[in-house]
Amino acid sequence: MTSEPARIRPYQSGDLDELCRICLQTANNGGDGTSIFRDSRLPGHVYAAPYALFEPSLAFVAADAEGVGGYVVAALDTAAFEQRLQRDWWPGLRESHPEPSPDLAGELSSQEQSALEAIHHPRTTPAELTGDFPSHLHINLVPRLQGQRLGQQLIATVVSALRAGGSTGLHLHVRPGNYRAAGFYQHLGFAEFPAEDRRVFTMDFTAPSG
DSSP states (O other), X not given: OOOOOOEEEEOOGGGHHHHHHHHHHTTBTTBOOGGGOSSTTHHHHHHTHHHHHHOGGGEEXXXXXXXXXXXXXXXXXXXXXXXXXXXXXXXXXXXXXXXXOHHHHTTSOHHHHHHHHHHHSOOOOOHHHHTTOOEEEEEEEOGGGTTSSHHHHHHHXXXXXXXXXXXXXXXXXEOTTOHHHHHHHHHTTOEEEOOSSSEEEXXXXXXXXX
């Protein structure tokens, strides 16, 4: 008996819960984050859902016979996307996820602290990064779909869509301890961009290929 091979397809509105599930299952530096989040949907609300809802044409999933097991989501114009989050996304999450007191914050995992920090004190991506690399992405695959070149295919798919949308470059962030992800992006030809407290990787769409 042969199993159905995984395939890449565009995101559909019914995939949203699966994106949040995958985001949780990969939220611990690529490993399962179920035990380190009090709210299982929190990482998905921060790192996946707004992209799928606001820019669905830049969202793609990897699915096999068991269902959706991976995704990539992107924002074409990071500065404009951050403004929309401030207006249309973070206010609702601030009500449903109050900022923790200093005592409570100390009991949270670093990943949960980071997600809450993103909601209550979102960073603005510096112009020196968005000037040349205006787009950004998030990508995750559950273990059963890893090692099948699906991550590479997802990135190639969204890069093609970003190029078609007129983007000149792409950036993404990697948590300092996620060495596997950093190696993956380096293998795909991303260049590391100088940053202080996180690793940033970039891809220049204007550079000649080859």
